[in-house]
Amino acid sequence: MSSPRLLAVMARVSRDKVATGLLPLLRRMAGTAAPFDPHDVFTRLAFDMTAMAVFGEDPGRMSIDMPPAQASDAMDTVMVVALFRHTLPMSCWRLMRWLNIGPERKLAAVQSVLRRFVAEMIEKSEKSR
The missing domain is CATH 1.10.287 (Helix Hairpins)
Known part of the structure; x- marks a missing residue:
């Protein structure tokens, strides 16, 4: 993980996924007071971030509808x-x-x-x- 390019990609992917995936999902959950499994949410977040870094595409497992x-x-x-x-x-x-x-x-x-x-x-x- 010492490659500056890899670190920059991971930082960008993490920042983007938290901003466009995690925060909107948590806002929705808080607004509806719907129960959710935090382990599932963070597993999806980690999976999406990894896939985005590897493939350059968002698999969308962290979306509001939780596919x-x-x-x-x-x-x-x-x-x-x-x-x-x-x-x-x-x-x-x-x-x-x-x-x-x-x-x-x-x-x-x-x-x-x-x-x-x-x-x-x-x-x-x-x-x-």
């Missing part, structure tokens, strides 16, 4: 499986992957969600250029 966050949930699954893999010997998780059981089965299921999301973001990015 489904399938890609974000899929990323959570990937992280859980990655942690799981670090706790087991390689031969165990490879066997589980080969047998398509346990966390490896979940990983296989979410890969299509992530591939679809990445393809959508690339397509969106290419259209805006």
Whole structure:
């Protein structure tokens, strides 16, 4: 994270997303006194900021209507499986992957969600250029 260009992009993305996503959402929630899950809100915020920095496009998971966050949930699954893999010997998780059981089965299921999301973001990015 020592690249000045990367730091500038992350600062801009963070500032923009808070201003255009988080604050309007929190204002709406406060105005309607509607209950909300802060963990879900900040997970969406982090996901949107990461996707914006990587793809240069806003996936819009932080919008007022709170669209489904399938890609974000899929990323959570990937992280859980990655942690799981670090706790087991390689031969165990490879066997589980080969047998398509346990966390490896979940990983296989979410890969299509992530591939679809990445393809959508690339397509969106290419259209805006």
